[in-house]
Amino acid sequence: MNELIQKASLLKQSSFNMAMKTTDEKNEALLLIADALIKQTPAILAANEQDMEAGRQAGFADSLLDRLQLTEDRITAIAEAVRQLTKLEDPIGEVVESWTTEHGLEIETIRVPLGVVGMVYEARPNVTVDAATLCLKAGNAVLLRGSTSALHSNKALTAVMKQALEQSPLPSDALQLLEDTSRETAARMFKLNDYLDVLIPRGGAGLIQTVIEQSTVPVLETGVGNCHIFIDESAEKQMAIDIALNAKTHRPSVCNAAESVLIHKNWPHQQELLAALHQAGVEVRGDEGLASQYDHVIAATEKDWGQEFLAMTLSAKLVGSTEEAVSHINRYGTKHSEAIVTDSDANAELFFRGIDAAVLYRNASTRFTDGEQFGYGAEIGISTQKLHARGPMGLKAITTVKSLVRGSGQIRH
Known part of the structure; x- marks a missing residue:
């Protein structure tokens, strides 16, 4: 036998x-x-x-x-x-x-x-x-x-x-x-x-x-986790930077790490966020708008939007509304964990209702998608x-x- x-x-x-x-x-x-x-x-x-x-x-x-x-x-x-x-x-x-x-x-x-x-x-x-x-x-x-x-x-x-x-x-x-x-x-x-x-x-x-x-x-x-952080135009600067850094750099090789950041085009602190990511050693692959504005942002390809990097690499895109962020995440996400950083109850509710994913966050890092962090003890896995x-x-x-x-x-x- x-x-x-x-x-x-x-x-x-x-x-x-x-x-x-x-x-x-x-x-x-x-x-x-x-x-x-x-x-x-x-x-x-x-x-x-x-x-x-x-x-x-x-x-x-x-x-x-x-x-x-x-x-x-x-x-x-x-x-x-x-x-x-x-x-x-x-x-x-x-x-x-x-x-x-x-x-x-x-x-x-x-x-x-x-x-x-x-x-x-x-x-x-x-x-x-x-x-x-x-x-x-x-x-x-x-x-x-x-x-x-x-x-x-x-x-x-x-x-x-x-x-x-x-x-x-x-x-x-x-x-x-x-x-x-x-x-x-x-x-x-x-x-x-x-x-x-x-x-x-x-x-x-x-x-x-x-x-x-x-x-x-x-x-x-x-x-798998192609997780996003959406920074709304009302997001508080330091909170958004801290969440993005934690979600990407705390342990980039795991499935609840962020792989993409979406930034509202009217959020006034784009430069500070991208500088913080660069200083932390993150390679940012941005859309045309970001790549043309910032020297340390390289141009993203279509493949980058759906990529689970599991490394110190992040795709970044400017969006014009919560609806556009929701649409992008539903297209490229893996139904794992998605986060919005916002001071707007209406936009948070729209984000929660619009996105098809196992776990959604408002003003918190995606790194909390974990059995122990949820109070379950060790987890058998994360179901999407x-x-x-x-x-x-x-x-x-x-x-x-x-x-x-x-x-x-x-x-x-």
Whole structure:
């Protein structure tokens, strides 16, 4: 029996066991995982350095190396996010709704685990822990399929978590890492309907599209982020500059970083904003109006408006109204996170009503689109689709429901 089927079989059996576990039992396991991550930090970092060195030798971009890298501080933050999960309300068993029918049947819909979650992701070893612990807290078993570029890191993290599970009330078989990262095995994984209940791809547009196109297992789609900041003509100068800088430069390699800034043509502080971006090391690719006015703005191409740069690069465009900004974002955006900086309630409302995206902001950075920042704990991903879940996906997003019907001998006539 090959690795994929063997591990999928173990997960399927474990999922029935997981559905019976109590909140206290799941929280105990999570705390053991968090402690183990801290204790095993040196071994995890050593494994990660193997991936980092291979990435450097392969010429990985700085943005990819940043996503791949683990540090002591990052592992501490990952472990703390696991501990925070234990403080969150367990969604399993929640009564979503209840009623009594005219025939006296008492019906309640309750929240239950999805079952076996297949997680497909790229060079983000933190996702290994985030996905595993979120799934366990929600009563799911999980099959992790990371990328070859993070294999040493993922193996080390999974080994630490499975060792912790062996000391816990949860079955250690409920967590599996698919070490065969070939495309052929991945393609087979996408069609394991007998074993997997859902697939969640997390990564670049190519990965997500591949899973959507090839999978017969239902897909809970996450999305890439071509996020915009629209600076309205009424925007306060320093607020707008601070938000634009934070959204672009705080961590440019992640999906909630801003990739484009739209500036109302009547906003009087264009020069100060562009100078601040330039000073921060951002390459600004502007429309004809901006490129002709400012020496450090280079001319944008049509491709730049739809680009997820994931780097210190930003497209910039002058617009004449909120309506024009909304139209541009709906054309080039990826339905992820969009922000308006404005002192106008009317323009903010128009922006909120007009844009089709998972998360919309007024006077705040798009960098807050994150499960932890939303109070969900570690996130499984950010959904830009419209079915089942949308936006940062926490515990409830990886559950489903079932209906319990209690009668007293009713039969249907």
